[in-house]
Amino acid sequence: ANLVLLGPPGAGKGTQARMLQDRFGLVQLSTGDLLRAAVKAGTEAGLQARAVMDRGDLVSDDIVIAILRDRLSHPDCTNGVIFDGFPRTTVQAQALDDLLADIGSAITAAISLDVDDAAMVARISGRYTCAGCGEGYHDQFKQPAAFGTCDKCGSSEMTRRADDTAETVHQRLKAYHAQTAPLIAYYEARGVLARVDAMADIDTVAKDLTAIVAQTL
Ligand code: AP5
Ligand code: ZN
Numbered sequence: 001a002n003l004v005l006l007g008p009p010g011a012g013k014g015t016q017a018r019m020l021q022d023r024f025g026l027v028q029l030s031t032g033d034l035l036r037a038a039v040k041a042g043t044e045a046g047l048q049a050r051a052v053m054d055r056g057d058l059v060s061d062d063i064v065i066a067i068l069r070d071r072l073s074h075p076d077c078t079n080g081v082i083f084d085g086f087p088r089t090t091v092q093a094q095a096l097d098d099l100l101a102d103i104g105s106a107i108t109a110a111i112s113l114d115v116d117d118a119a120m121v122a123r124i125s126g127r128y129t130c131a132g133c134g135e136g137y138h139d140q141f142k143q144p145a146a147f148g149t150c151d152k153c154g155s156s157e158m159t160r161r162a163d164d165t166a167e168t169v170h171q172r173l174k175a176y177h178a179q180t181a182p183l184i185a186y187y188e189a190r191g192v193l194a195r196v197d198a199m200a201d202i203d204t205v206a207k208d209l210t211a212i213v214a215q216t217l
Pocket of ligand 1: 012052088126138139172199200201
């Protein structure tokens with residue numbers, strides 16, 4: 001199965017992609033994570049992307065598609081991928097269809113995580129991540145069992161993202177509505193769209209998603 005998770009910043013794409021990865025043995029492929037790794041490594045693409053990401057705008061299709069193509073050629077992707085935060089424009093969606101067609105594959109389901117914008121600011125400003133394994137947490141909605149210590153790997157080093165500020169979140173939501181929301185119609189026209197109420201709690205959303213994905217396998 002190849003799944004696309006669509007939804008604005010804070011909708012829970014990363015949280016649910018990691019859940020689906022563990023449950024179905026698919027590979028989570030987050031262009032946001034790949035871009036942050038490129039920024040950290042100081043690559044040419046990373047240098048160009050950094051300022052754009054800090055503003056909350058979308059990185060150029062050329063850079064993102066090149067990074068994605070590179071990652072997708074890795075052999076661990078052959079069993080199926082969860083695309084998290086990609087595609088974000090119609091150009092990217094077409095490029096993804098072409099890349100998958102080249103390897104005799106296609107998108108099995110595009111799942112829109114439906115949420116209210118107003119709730120996303122609280123979700124994003126409370127978010128933090130384990131530096132050891134990438135597990136996501138939230139000050140209010142998802143605390144580790146032992147304060148400050150990751151449930152999954154035991155690390156006590158937690159990080160917050162540079163772009164998780166109130167002003168940047170508004171710009172990221174704007175970019176979502178202008179450039180990414182049209183992909184809901186794109187995938188609906190291809191008969192692969194499903195929708196989930198992502199205002200529900202994390203476990204309920206996980207259950208709904210699991211049911212949808214199980215049907216596509
Ligand atoms: P990216 O890294 O993709 O960030 P994003 O889309 O803004 O999404 P987030 O990671 O903020 O949110 P999420 O939906 O994963 O939510 P999460 O599960 O963490 O992109 C960052 C930047 O990179 C972009 O702005 C752009 O510049 C660039 N970029 C990336 N991809 C690109 C592309 N394809 N093209 C161009 N540019 C690109 O959940 C959020 C918090 O809420 C967590 O703390 C979580 O614990 C909590 N939570 C989750 N679900 C629930 C729930 N149901 N109830 C309560 N709390 C919840
Ligand atoms: Zn961890």
